């Protein structure tokens with residue numbers, strides 16, 4: 648989602664039955680935009696998917712493509728209502744700011760907005776300026792990744808944060824003593840937001856965010872810790888490559904995964920020779936810690 652000249656975005660949302668969320672999310676990520684928000688509707692097993700597209704992007708044809716895809720996977724969706732709203736960037740941010748609350752994670756972490764002056768005794772603070780990039784600490788997958796990282800020795804380690812979003816995981820790793828952290832994300836807005844958050848947290852000497860995916864990480868770089876909080880469709884095909892990028896004794900943390908993804912993930916882990924892992928559950932989400940022995 649690139650920043651556009653006029654600062655306008657389209658907010659697009661749709662409510663579908665929960666089992667269809669995964670294929671529809673994959674379609675949106677592959678064809679329209681790299682980050683989306685999922686909200687479970689309390690009263691039934693339906694989920695609302697929401698995402699934001701910059702104004703200059705060819706929104707009409709992409710939305711039409713999504714409608715066709717929905718009709719293909721489920722005939723009930725032939726007349727589905729894709730809700731669309733044109734919003735000014737700043738309105739969205741101001742409304743969102745009011746709803747941001749500090750999030751306490753594990754025993755020793757708080758993720759909070761920069762304007763929160765409250766202190767949280769014994770907790771390491773990660774300050775996140777809420778923008779459109781994903782990663783304010785509220786989502787189960789960010790929480791899961793941080794809770795796993797909390798138990799990893801990060802001191803003097805080299806870290807890759809693939810799909811860095813707001814930079815939240817990179818910042819935490821740097822504050823815990825990592826020597827060097829590189830973030831990659833395919834969304835230019837995430838790079839902008841991560842870079843801003845690195846400065847707010849005064850970790851810019853250790854952290855850099857780059858536009859791109861795993862293929863764009865220079866081939867000679869190896870890491871002690873790799874965190875990937877994206878989705879199954881992105882993670883499964885790259886597990887072998889992640890393993891090659893990981894030093895012996897290193898740790899991979901995978902999140903953005905649902906309970907139903909476990910079989911595919913574990914098949915891919917075994918194929919890569921990664922047999923030592925533990926799992927953390929949070930609602931229907933799972934986070935893996937994999938140790939390379």
Ligand code: SAH
Pocket residue numbers: 681682780781782783784788789792809810811812813814815816831832833834837859860861876877881
């Ligand atoms: N690390 C943050 C953000 C996770 S959201 C956190 O834990 O909260 C997932 C991010 O991955 C999004 O910002 C999205 O743009 C990015 N992404 C999606 N596919 C990607 C890919 N193939 N390579 C790199 N980043 C990707």
